[in-house]
Amino acid sequence: MRVPLSWLREYVDLPATETGRDVQAKLISAGLEVETVEQLGAGLTGPLVVGKVLTIEELTEFKKPIRFCTVDVGQANGTGEPQEIICGARNFAEGDKVVVALPGAVLPGDFRIAERKTYGRVSRGMICSGDELGMGDDGSHGIIVLPPEHEVGIDATQLLELYDEVLDIAVTPDRGYCLSMRGVARETAIAYGLPLRDPALLDVPAPNSYGYPVQIADPIGCDRFTARTVVGLDPEARSPLWLRRRLQKAGMRPISLAVDITNYVMLELGQPLHAYDRTRIDGPIGVRRAEQGEKITTLDGTVRVLDAADLVITDNRGPIGIAGVMGGADTEIADHADLAGATTEVVIEAAHFAPISIARTARRHKLATEASKRFERGVDPQAAAAAAQRTVDLLVLLAGGTAEAGVTEILAPSAPRTVAMPADHPDKVAGVAYGRETVVRRLQEIGCDVYGQDELVVTVPSWRPDLNEPNDLAEEVIRLEGYENLPSTLPRPPAGRGLTERQRTHRRVGRALAGAGYVEALNYPFIAEQVFDQLSLEADDARRRTVKLVNPLSDEEPALRTTLLPGLLGALRRNDGRGSHDLALFETGLVFRPGDRPGVAVRLPVDRRPTAEEIAGVNAALPAQPRRAAVVLAGAREQAGWWGKGRPSDWADAIQAARTVAAEAGVELIISADRHAPWHPGRCAAFHVVVNGEKVLVGHGGELHPRVVKALGLPARTCAMELDLDLLEQANEGPLKAPRISSFPVATQDVALVVPQETPAATVEAALRDGAGELLESVRLFDVYTGDQIAEGSKSLAYALKFRAADRTLTVEEATAARDAAVSLAAERTGATLRGA
Structure with missing residues (x-):
């Protein structure tokens, strides 16, 4: 505003x-x-005066139209002689009053006016447009032509109210x-602390039966409708300068007198209005819900298909306006420029519409207007009659009209809203002793009527629909007394109320991924359902079942996410498109999985801690919201430099990120090959953990399918991983154990095992760990080989096994025996053979 x-x-x-x-x-x-x-x-200095165009000479010898004008500026130039000015604009004629900047004036932008020779003549000043004076958009984009009654030579800065x-x-x-x-x-x-001159305090005539007929079929959507009629409007009347300037300063463009007046009253009183050409209305004005598929051409010239939930204004022909949003072109006020069909009779509408209905209609049609913006935030219903009267008064005053005696006012039964509140409630909320007198005074200042002593009964003013509870009233008292006057008090939480284990795990995971070189990217939890097609998910995939929002922020993303990947991949695509090609992003957050949970979530109390039963009831009505951790990678994982070649990110990096997350949760992943959208079928790993003795799937990782990469516009070979943090926490059987530290030396044994090509390395590693026993400290895969020395369909896996005892130095025989035991069990489980044996 x-x-x-x-x-x-x-x-x-x-x-x-x-x-x-x-x-x-x-x-x-x-x-x-x-x-x-x-x-x-700012930056504007005179002399800036009113001038009258005496003569115009067209200079035709130049490529563009040029006019040599003489302008009477009175005694403002010190001589009284006509001022000679060169001008290229053509929207003025001889005899017009214009705004003239004389030599010595400075216009906004440090544009200095001086005598200069141009086009073979001497120009002594400039005839100004609104843009050149910084007046804003007046719709003409040309020279300012003033009404003829203004005297030549007077100061135009005061006339045009340029300083403000x-x-x-x-x-x-x-x-x-x-x-x-x-x-x-x-x-x-x-x-x-000053008195207010309320512009809505007007004498309004009582409703009678002579007004324009109005029929309301939906009193819930429209609980108040006032109609007034003004006839005999002068078709040549124009908006006066003061009215045009106020609209411009408020950010609105002057259009025509009748429209300007309705906009002016809307800005003044907050009540949107609409003026209809009475000669173009067929029968009574009606208010009803639209029929599905009905059409209307709105004032912006667009044909709109209406929804059954839209509230519309009608006549006998059908819809003539979308209520509270925009009027129809069929009953538009004709501009004064077209005198043959100019409007001389208008019907003024001042109505009150349901805020939620208007908000949904405006969003449905993507049509946010000054009217809808006010209706959806709440308009004072009791200001409608005053706004209509103010409009009538201005039309009579400025357009020479005559107000008809008929007044139509239709009201739905309603009662004032009251809120009961203890007089010391604001004191308890703020921790400040305001006292009853201060509370009552502040509430009365905002327009409330207050009764009672210790227990106050507050009647809320009609223009404050946001005041519904004692806390709302307390907030009003606190803000008017000054937020800066509230004491600063540090909370003192009781001992033992720190972070939960769930919260600590969440933080550890984020720190670990950040330490591994990933950058956190927080995304909105909303998705478009077509992203599931881009991810190549099957029709029966559980991730396609979404929770849809009734009132989404964007109609293009109406559903809550069931996976973190769409948001992360979108962030990766945007950054790649902006020149950052080596990317490693992560996110931790909730996903939303609808189930068969009946019921509606209840509103929890705020004056006390909810009971366990109340919290359980809310949780039972909500969709499942598991926590997830996900990463996406593209480009180089290790940069090239003087130290050597770099390395592109690949599927193994995504799997390693999963291991990093699991390690922070104190869990070891079981990794196996899998086929799962949206990953590449040959470069996809499934992650399992053991929960209560059962193997449970917790996520997937690897390289994305080329088809998905193309559909989402991602860099080639993009990789991703996603894990369920809640399941990882369930798999943790206890607190994290500190690593065992020994002062004795390590014994390293390397083994190269030949296994079938399809055998996962993780399966071989698990067998080596189980077979080596307690002496094994670590096992690491350091080489995978396929080639001439390996049989077709097989691969060689080379592992480094480290052995160490806590109480002694191991002998070679002990380390060798542990290695042989490990190889033996690997051979038994996977059919592995020692390479070269």
Whole structure:
């Protein structure tokens, strides 16, 4: 919301010395997010005056149209003689009043005006456009043509209100009332302790039976509808300068008088309005839900197919507007430029629509408008009649219209909202003794009616739909008393309330992966369901079963993720596209797996700790949310340099990342070959652990399938891994054990075993460990060989076995015996033979 300080002063008598920066500080202290204060007219100095074009001579000897003009600027130039000016614009004529920058003026951007010879003539000044003066978009993109009543030679900076300060406020969803000058003025008045001149306090005639007929078929979607009619509008009437300038400063483009007035009142009171050409309405105005598939052409010229949940405004022909979002082209107000069909009779709509309905319609049609932005945040329903009256008054004043006596107002039964709250509740929330008088005073300042002593009954004002509970009222008291006045108190948690083992494991995994060279990439937990096709998942794959959000942030990603890979692969693709080709990313987080869990999650209390039964009830209604850890790799894993050649990342790096994660959980993985989307069928490993004596699958890793790489636009040979951290934790039978340290020397024995090609190295390693016994300290695969010296269909695996005793130095015979035992068991389990034997 852009708030011109000059406009704000109409409702609050701010001290003359207060600047925009001062007001910004006050509003920020009151809880509003005032992002910037724009200084309009910065760098602009005169003389800038009103001039009248006397003559225009077309200079045709140049490649582009050039006009040599004489302009009467009165005594502003010191001589009273006409000013000679060269101008290339063509949207003005002889006799028009224009804005003239005389020599010596400086326009925004340090553009200095001086006499100069150009196109064979001497130009003594410049005829200005709105853009050149920093006025914003006025829709004309040409020279400013002023109304004829303005006197020649007067200061144009005052006339055009070029000097001003504009506060740019980022209005949060709970403060929709601040999307109006009325709402910001109320906050300003409270902050300064000054009275407010409420622009909504107008004399409004009582409803009667003579107004334009309105029929509401959905009183829940539209609980209030006010209609007023103004006739006899002057088709040649234009928006006055003050109105156009206020709209421009607020960030809106002037269009035509009737439309400008409705926009002005919306900015002033926060109530969106719509004006219909009465001659183009067929029958009564209706409000109903659309029929599925109905169509309407909106004011932006787009034909939109309506949904059955959309609320629409209708006449006898069908929809003439999408309620609360945008009107239809069939009843559009005709501009004054087309006098033959110009609008002279208007019906003004000031209605209140259900916020959720408007928000969903605007998102469904991807049509966010100034009206929908206000309705979905909550509009004061009791301001509708005042807004309609204000619009009528302005149309009568500025367009010469006549207000008809008929007033239509349809109201759904409603009662004021009340909230009961102990008088000391804000004190308990803030830890500050405010006292009852302060609490009551602050609540009354925001518009509440307060009754009672120790137990307050608070009637909430109609413009604050966000005040529903005692904590909401406490927040109002605290923010108006000043967040900066709250004492800073460090919490003192009781002993024994540190991180859980689950949390510690989660942190250890993140640190270990970061230490291994991976960079954490946090992604939103939302996915598009078409990503499952890109990952080549089977139709019955459990990962295709998703939890869909009723109100997603993006319609393109309406589901919660069932795997971490889509987000990580998307991050890898973006970074690769931006020039970072050697990538190793990881993420730890939740995935969401829907099950057959009936029920709806209940709302837990906030005034006490929920009971175990309440927490269990919530968990029972939610989808399963296992924790996962995943990594993705592409490009070089080891960089080349003076030290030697580099190495590209491959499937083995992804498997090693899984081992790293499992080690932090105190678990050893059982690794075997597998075929599982989205991995390459020949370069995919399955990870298992033993849980309660049973072998359980915990994840997969390896190189992605080339088809998946192509579908997702990833670098060639991209690798990935994903593990279930919760299952790893279940496999951990106890706390992590410290490694055994011996001061005696190690005995190393190397063995090369020939096994069938399909035998996993992990199976051979497990057999070696079991056969070697307690003396084995470590076993490491350091070479895999296939070639002429190995039979076809076989491979040679070379292992380094390290033996060590805790209490003595091993003899060669002991180490050899342990090695032979290991080889013997490997031969028994896998059919391995010693190479060269």
